[in-house]
Amino acid sequence: MNKHYIWVKSKCLDYYKFVNRLAKLNLKIYNIKYVNKEIYLKIEEDTLAKLNKYLVSYKFKVVKELGIYNFKNSLIKYKELLICLVIGLVLLFICTNLVVEVNIIHENKEIRELLMDELESVGIKTLSFKKSYNELQKIKENILEKYPTKIDWLEFETDGMILNVKVEERIITDTTKDNKKCNIIAKKEGTISSLLVSNGEALVRPNDLVKKGDVLISGIVTYNNEEKMRVCAKGEVFAHTWYTIKVSIPFEYNEYTLTGKKKYNLIWSNKGNKTRIFKDRFSSFESKDKLLLKAFDYELLLETEYENNKQTLTFTEEEALNEGINKGIENLKTKLGEKDTIIDKKVLKKVVNDSTMDIEIFIVVNELISEEQIIANEAERIDESDMGNNQNNTE
Amino acid sequence: MHIRENLTNFLYDKNYFISIYDNYIYVYNYFDLLLLTDIKIVLKLEKFNLTINGENLYISKLLPKEILIKGKIINIGIDYE
Numbered sequence: 001m002n003k004h005y006i007w008v009k010s011k012c013l014d015y016y017k018f019v020n021r022l023a024k025l026n027l028k029i030y031n032i033k034y035v036n037k038e039i040y041l042k043i044e045e046d047t048l049a050k051l052n053k054y055l056v057s058y059k060f061k062v063v064k065e066l067g068i069y070n071f072k073n074s075l076i077k078y079k080e081l082l083i084c085l086v087i088g089l090v091l092l093f094i095c096t097n098l099v100v101e102v103n104i105i106h107e108n109k110e111i112r113e114l115l116m117d118e119l120e121s122v123g124i125k126t127l128s129f130k131k132s133y134n135e136l137q138k139i140k141e142n143i144l145e146k147y148p149t150k151i152d153w154l155e156f157e158t159d160g161m162i163l164n165v166k167v168e169e170r171i172i173t174d175t176t177k178d179n180k181k182c183n184i185i186a187k188k189e190g191t192i193s194s195l196l197v198s199n200g201e202a203l204v205r206p207n208d209l210v211k212k213g214d215v216l217i218s219g220i221v222t223y224n225n226e227e228k229m230r231v232c233a234k235g236e237v238f239a240h241t242w243y244t245i246k247v248s249i250p251f252e253y254n255e256y257t258l259t260g261k262k263k264y265n266l267i268w269s270n271k272g273n274k275t276r277i278f279k280d281r282f283s284s285f286e287s288k289d290k291l292l293l294k295a296f297d298y299e300l301l302l303e304t305e306y307e308n309n310k311q312t313l314t315f316t317e318e319e320a321l322n323e324g325i326n327k328g329i330e331n332l333k334t335k336l337g338e339k340d341t342i343i344d345k346k347v348l349k350k351v352v353n354d355s356t357m358d359i360e361i362f363i364v365v366n367e368l369i370s371e372e373q374i375i376a377n378e379a380e381r382i383d384e385s386d387m388g389n390n391q392n393n394t395e
Numbered sequence: 396m397h398i399r400e401n402l403t404n405f406l407y408d409k410n411y412f413i414s415i416y417d418n419y420i421y422v423y424n425y426f427d428l429l430l431l432t433d434i435k436i437v438l439k440l441e442k443f444n445l446t447i448n449g450e451n452l453y454i455s456k457l458l459p460k461e462i463l464i465k466g467k468i469i470n471i472g473i474d475y476e
Contacts, residue, residue, distance in 0.1 A: 016431045019454050023428035029457040 004045040005030065005066040010058040012039035018058070025054050042066075097130050100161040100296055111150065111169050118143050124163065126296055180374060181230040184217035186210045187371040190239030195370075200233025210239065210369070219375055230375065237370040238339075243332055243363045244348065249324040250356050251315050256284070256308040266292075267301040274301070282307040317352065324359040332363060340367045411440050419455070419465040420447060428462070436464055446472040 012018045015034045022029060027050060031042035040063065043051070051060050065073055075082065102124060104112045122139050124131060131139070136156045144151055152170035156163060184200065192208045200217040204210060217233040266277040267289060285305040293300040315323060329342060336342075342365050349360035411424040422438055422445065429444065430437035433452055438445040452466035 015453065016433065019457065020428065020431050023431070023454075023457060026459050027457070028459065031456060032454055034453065 002067055004069055005042060006045050006048065006062050006069075007040055007042050007064040007066070008048055008051070008060045009038050009040045009063050010055075010060045011037060012058065013037060015039065018055075021055060025050065027051070095161065098161055099124065099126065099128050099130055099163045101126060102163050102165065104165045104167060106167045106169065108169055111167060114147070114150065115143070115154075115165060115167060118146070119165070130158065130163070180232050181219045182232040182372050182374050183215045183219045184233045184235055184237065184370045185373045186212055186214045186216055186237070186239070186369045188212050188239075188241055188367075188369050190241040190367065190369055192216075193238045193240050193366055195235060195237040197233075197235040199231055200235065202235070204237070216370055232372075235370060236339075236368060238366055239369045240343070241365050241367045241369065243365060245328040245332060245361045245363060247324040247328045247331075247359045247361065248356050249315070249320045249327065249359065251320055252312055252355065253315065255311045255313050256286075257311065258286070259307045259309055261307040263305050263307075265303040265305060267303050269299040269301055271297050276303070280305070284308055284310055317357070320357045321347070321350065321359065324357060325361060328359070328361045329363065332365075336365065337368055340365055342366075413445065413471075415468070415471065418467065419463060420468060420471070422462050422464070424460050425462055428457075433466070438462065442475065444474045444476065446474060448472070 012034070018039055019032065027043070027047050029041050029043055029047075031040075033040040039058075041051075041060075048060060048062070051058070064070065102116070102119060104115050104119075106112055106115075119125065119139075122142075124139070140154050140156065144154055148170070149172065150170055151167060153166075153168040155166045157166060158164075189211050190209075192204050192206050192210060194206060195202060195204065195216070197217050200219050201221050202217050204214070204216050210216065216237045217235045219231050219233040220227055221229045221231060261282070263281050265280070265287075268275045268277055282305055285307050287303050287305045289301045289303050291299060292302050325345060325347065329345065332342070342363055344364040346362045347359055348362050349358075351358040407423065409424075411422070413423075414421040422440075425438045425440055425445070427439040428436070429439050431454070434448065434450060436447045436452055436454075438447075447464060447468060448471070449469045450467040452464060452468075454462060455465045456463035
């Protein structure tokens with residue numbers, strides 16, 4: 001076992017007197033120094049007790065411990081610094097190995113979601129540790145093998161604590177698409193208002209009444225009643241269509257007015273799930289949120305609550321009628337396309353009850369009714385040619 | 396197993412020895428320190444006393460059998476009692 005050496009010191013006016021006394025004690029003194037009326041002795045730790053026992057007039061004090069004990073003392077002395085250093089190293093390790101954001105770079109939402117699910121299943125997600133280069137390559141190969149028709153190319157790129165995933169979608173062009181032969185048919189009944197033909201032969205004119213399924217633009221181009229060629233008809237056909245909508249409107253309705261009072265609250269949000277930290281103090285209020293802090297997927301929001309008063313008001317018959325018409329039109333608009341327009345409306349029936357009014361509205365719409373349909377014979381022919389190709393391949 | 400002791404016995408096979416260098420003197424197997432001043436040190440050995448005369452003499456190492464004396468050594472004398 002290592003001996004525990006220490007340096008001790010004591011005040012000493014006469015060096016020679018002290019060493020004479022020391023020599024009588026028959027102790028092990030490994031080094032003696034005498035500086036500025038102070039004597040320094042290098043001894044074993046056990047010797048200190050004897051020195052204190054036999055040389056009572058001298059007060060010995062440990063100056064320094066040597067060897068492993070000195071190292072141990074240094075550790076104890078600088079323990080705060082060492083703890084900070086260890087914590088710092090751990091934090092540095094975490095910061096250099098943690099992924100705080102997985103950023104999939106692609107415009108297609110489906111591809112992004114698909115990749116995000118795949119990466120999460122292999123442990124690549126927010127607040128996870130980084131994978132090694134070899135692991136990432138393996139994951140990349142597995143994903144490419146799993147989705148050969150969807151993903152063409154994939155690359156991982158680490159930017160600090162963010163993992164960027166660059167992806168290219170595989171687009172398989174349908175070669176049969178360009179060769180298809182099709183008609184434009186009516187998807188609902190109506191009176192043709194206008195038509196724009198860019199390919200094919202128009203079979204209808206404005207003011208013609210058409211039923212659902214009627215061919216509007218034919219893909220079979222004829223000349224002198226003789227079929228010349230088959231194309232995929234293209235064009236837009238608008239027609240006046242009719243809708244009858246029933247709406248029921250209550251005479252009483254609620255109106256909210258701001259009182260001018262406002263109070264603040266804090267909201268903790270995790271991936272869109274909001275939780276109010278303090279209890280609501282208004283019974284009825286509107287609120288606006290402002291972002292205070294954001295860390296990873298967590299957000300702290302400041303909510304301003306504006307108190308409002310609820311008042312119950314009553315429609316007159318005329319007001320209720322207008323409100324009902326507007327509501328009916330709004331409902332219909334949700335079913336119509338962007339190019340469709342409402343051109344006329346009329347109230348067919350109005351029934352006033354005790355608390356409600358039932359209205360039946362007739363609405364005329366200028367609507368795009370054209371829709372593409374593969375020519376029946378042509379569809380069979382495409383199926384047959386596909387089967388033939390498959391048979392050839394198997395042979 | 397007693398390699399160290401055997402080696403020590405082999406090297407230190409004398410009853411005593413005195414090594415003299417320019418500015419220090421090493422004495423092995425002394426019995427007692429009889430006198431210690433800055434100009435004279437007297438050591439008792441088995442059969443004689445060793446007197447060291449010099450200037451600014453001091454002891455640098457003091458073990459039960461060994462002593463290391465430093466300082467300007469002028470002369471060394473042996474006094475058989």
